[in-house]
Amino acid sequence: MHVNVVCYLRVSTADQESGLGTQEEVIRQKIKSVGYRHVIETFIDEEVSGDSHVEERPGFKKMLEFIRTYNKNNAGDPIREVWVQTRDRISRQVDMLGYATVILRSMGVEIRATEESQEQLVTRIYDILGEEELKKYREKRKYGIKRRIGEQKIMSRPPLGYKIENGKLIVDEEMRPKLIEIFQMFEDNATMSTISNKFGIPRSTLAYIRKNPIYKTGEYYWKGKVVYKVEPVIRPGDIQERDDDDFFS
Template sequence: MIRCIIYVRTSTADQESGLETQIDDVTAKVYQAGDREIVRIIRDEDVPGDSDPEYRDGFKEILQMVENDEFDELWSQSRDRLSRDVDILGYIRVMLKKKDIAIICLDDEDNKAFARIKDLFGEMELEKYREKRYKGMLRRIESKKVMSRPPFGYTVGEEGGLIIDESKMGIIRRLFGEFDNPFASLKTLSIKYNIPVSTLRNIRSNPIYRTGEVRWAGKIAYYVNPIVPEDKDQMLKTEWEGN
């Protein structure tokens, strides 16, 4: 039995091709193809078609499933549901092909020669996409703009850079005051502050909170204002003991 996942996406500009319509169309085709089971339906709602797949909540789940070898075919209503950007579409095709995962879109031409041309084109587009993304990241680093989703406790300012989220600053400072407490496990703190353990682990290990370092590719890209400056340990101790 071939394991299939269905990917559906809408953007704010979509008028007709809603999520449920896409699901109905693709599900029918999967079952018509025979010898297949749908193991997951993954949705991205109100997500632009030219957005980076690694920053889409739904598509990030697909990438994780790729690494875990959880499916054999990715089905979608059309190629533009995967991406409206040809560079990104080529990137997606090649990444999945490396794991022998087929991409089946209902608007794909039933022509093997044409499919091979698309695969070759995808290899070239992957290199173009990587170069384009690399240059884009360098520009964002130079202008100190956000490169990915802001860490907990930070938000995006009007100029596109990372700024401290004042509403979460107190929580972050209290957390750092408690991280050294041997009786306060991450699970305990998770229950106390209603924050997932994985998020707490990231907060504890991310240098941005103490030094303001924003890292990319293992190196310091630039600095922002830290929420818990290293020279304010006494302040942390006072805040923690006062709660």
């Protein structure tokens, strides 16, 4: 009987030797050699640091939601494993790796790495951390997040077009003209490929920019809620709305 699995790939801007193609090839070769595995889906986080919180990553969050839904609808044949090339694709921090492991285990899913056995991985995590330490870590992080929200400080890497000054988000004025041009191209219905080729920005990043309200309203969201406001990149009058009558004339 086969085991249903998903794959998780992550690259940061600093990655050179471990691109998405390399990771996927290595994972699929290992899965093939192990045998009796059926890959259901592959999830990707591009330009995401290994030090970031796993639940702040769009690809990882999408993977968790997918697994929850899939396993609920397929209780007799659920997803049981998440495959990565190496455990640092999940996180370079042992405590965050443990955090991710506990979340996945609560759904009946184990992390499998091509270059480290499951037994070694789980033993290493729990020898160092343990369940009790994970609870303490989560409480400490929860308190830290509340404090940073109260001080209107950033909780993750700044969105493209912003930078951090004294712990707070401010507009990167050097990037503002480029973002205005990008949003103008959105308004003009330019394709993601066209914009990506012009500015050298991945399409996944462009999709994130387009849907993030911070650029137009300054609203900073955390866990689906507006927690504070900053200066928006796009100001009134920066974008010329397309006149559909002129477009079709």
